[in-house]
Amino acid sequence: MYTSVIIIDDDAIVRESVRMFLEAQSDIEVIQCFGRAEDYLAELAKNQFQPNHILLLDIGLPGLGGLEAIPEIKQIADPDIIMLSTYEEEDKILKALSLGATSYISKRAGLKAILEGIQIVQKGGAYLSPAVAREVVGFFAQSKRKKEEFELPARQYEVLSALSEGRTYQEIANEMSISVETVRSHIKKMYRNMQVKNKVEAINLYMNGSVK
Template sequence: MKVEAKPKKPRIDIIEDNMKISQNVMKFISFHDDFEVGESFGSAEAFLYKLEHHPKYQPDILLLDIGLPGLSGLEALPKFREKLPEIDIIMLTTYEEEEKILKAMCSGACSYISKKESLKTIVEAIRIVVDGGSYMSPNVAREIVKYFMGGGKSKATILTSRQREILQLLVKANSYKKVAEKLNISVETVRSHIKNMYRTLEVNNKTEAIAMYIRGEIK
């Protein structure tokens, strides 16, 4: 009788320089059987060192603080996305300013959680991400709504320059491979940028993004 393999549990890593916070969060996650507790890092550089010396190392979800020694979480985010395009990055931080929230989301974070939230809420947010969703703490979501209701930047201006380059090439019917060749980057990096762009524009596919471009909503 063939025994079916158990589904792989999502592996959770954390980058947090406050050891007490890091230990409390990871210990609470370990109480839940649907997750695998990974490693804790005190800096972005330590995580990058791990990736460099262990190329097969691949956590599924990364909890990332912003206020870190050395590289900040916001500075490190694009580097992580480039090396691990499939990873889901959840910001877990005390910062709730709209500028930092927008920069994090535009750089590839899928969720943004305030450290004021309970450990139970953090686990619930991780489950939402595992299921393909995105989570924002209520205070964070409120800041985003205020930003757009107050006449903030258009969706076009919060795309990165690289995302706009890629979208412009896609509009001209270039394949992912052609886009990668023209920009001298890997196809996986192209896919990562496109995934982040979809999140920013709140669309589900290339057709919707191109339609926005054609309608003049993205320049």
Template sequence: MIRVAIADDHELVRMGLRALVERESDMEIAGEASSGYDTLHLLRRVHPDILLLDIRMPGMDGLETLRQIHADPAIADTRVIMVTTFEIDKYIFSALQAGAGGFILKDAAPAELARAVRVVKAGEALLSPSVTRRVVSLFAQQPASRPATDPSLDGLTDRERETVAWVATGASNEEIAVELFVSPATVRTHVSRAMAKLGARSRAQLVVIAVRSGLTVQR
């Protein structure tokens, strides 16, 4: 059973998300919060698998709450999906840097929410190619910010580097497996090893590291 917590300052939104989660046979609600501070207290108390976190909340917003979560070893294992009405570059990139596992819009279909929870719980990133392209484009539009190679990349094997580059396109393990002519299980192994070597808390953070280092492929 996947234990899901909800953090949003609007009661109607929480009710809607709760209803969507409760309709899934493999999910249950672990708790709810209406502010960033309450969210941190909630996580320390119930330790959910997944947190659906609103970006805009009073007091401490979702981005700062996310940073606080990943700075606290006691609750850093909770995987976070940002739930928002805003698909804005600065929010996407800031949340990825802070360790978000993915994004979903508040008007997403019920099936999309359920898929998001399952994908992020499995350790994958909920990053569509369109979102990934926007992250890459953000760097491309800033010529003063030249790619800075992460020294940790030197510790990757050639295949791991290639896999990380494909991860940065937003491709799934299955899609990467087709491109590299290997099995999805092999891709998962390369991704896991690369995350460990690069100190990435989530697959999404591999995208940030790869883009910053110019380690991408064209699709």
């Protein structure tokens, strides 16, 4: 039994390399390839494809983008949609999944990840490539931290406030009459107290009112 796959990607080189790789597999049949979502939708509306195919859908398409295409596709049919993208940002990943995509694979993960994703989806599962999975886990970890409140020592809070306003380490040092190394020391301790890894995470918590 073949797994039927359709590919939508505007990059002809990517599209062809994915097609050739998948067609080399004994149990996969690539039905058709498209460079635009609109062309696929037109054919889908004519009932040209069997309903249980797997769709590999690029996000960064010209015209109707991949994310915008998902609701339109779902109005006509209900294929399993695997997003293929160079984007690994959590907002795009979560948006795609909330719109109805079954899986999300970073193009950086390579052809084997695409094959693995297809095999898992065919069995009724869902697949996230490793970098994408990390983003999703990070999002939920961050969401949990947003519900918590962190109380910082006065000097650490002052440093964080200055960072949120875009000040440099040197500017903060000058304003607080301390050395840059002392600023760095405050920041390291602040990260530890807030259970974050970088400035962006710390500022996000500060802006969300989770720090006092």
